[in-house]
Amino acid sequence: MQVTLPLITALYAGLNGLVALFLSIRVTMARAKKKIDIGDGGDQQMLQAIRVHGNNAEYLALILVLMALIEALGAPVMALHVLGIALTLGRVLHAQGMYSNAGPSVGRVAGQMATWLVLACSSLYALYLFSVGGRAVAG
Numbered sequence: 193m194q195v196t197l198p199l200i201t202a203l204y205a206g207l208n209g210l211v212a213l214f215l216s217i218r219v220t221m222a223r224a225k226k227k228i229d230i231g232d233g234g235d236q237q238m239l240q241a242i243r244v245h246g247n248n249a250e251y252l253a254l255i256l257v258l259m260a261l262i263e264a265l266g267a268p269v270m271a272l273h274v275l276g277i278a279l280t281l282g283r284v285l286h287a288q289g290m291y292s293n294a295g296p297s298v299g300r301v302a303g304q305m306a307t308w309l310v311l312a313c314s315s316l317y318a319l320y321l322f323s324v325g326g327r328a329v330a331g
Contacts, residue, residue, distance in 0.1 A: 198260035200269060204276030205256050211283055212252065215245040236294065244290045248283055251307050255279055258314035265321045275310050282306025 222241045223229065232239035259279075263272050282303045289299025321327070 196264055196266060198263040200272040200276065201256060201260040201263050204259065204280060207276075207280050208252055208256070208283060211280070211287070212245075212248055215241075215248055215287060219245050240290060240294055244287050247290070248287060251311065252279075252283065255307070255311055255314055258311070258318055262314060262317045262321060265318075266327050267317060267321075271317075275314060278306050279310045282310065 219241045222238050226233065226235055226238055228235060228238055232242055259272060259275055282305070284303070285299040286303025286307065289297040289301070289303055292299065
């Protein structure tokens, strides 16, 4: 079996890494401004910034690992780009939605739905590739 390097996943890992860096910097700037070294200090805005960053981290790593695996096992290029674009847009929309409103918002809901869809599709495709012996079937 030939394994392909996950170059497309590297693109989306890089883009989403920059999103994660931006969210991390926002948490650090909020900590400095509010003089909160650890935790949220009971501050709602600090909690919001922490959760936006944390939610991103909770989903991003697993999805990127799944994408790298299915890419290495021969997933079609277009499918990987669709997953990567949906993941990136979903994470940006979710972060924007959570920053704009502590409650439900269009961005938050749309972003989370896109993220769940990418997670589901990547997971199911990985299971499919396992069932066919690890190589995408051209079709």
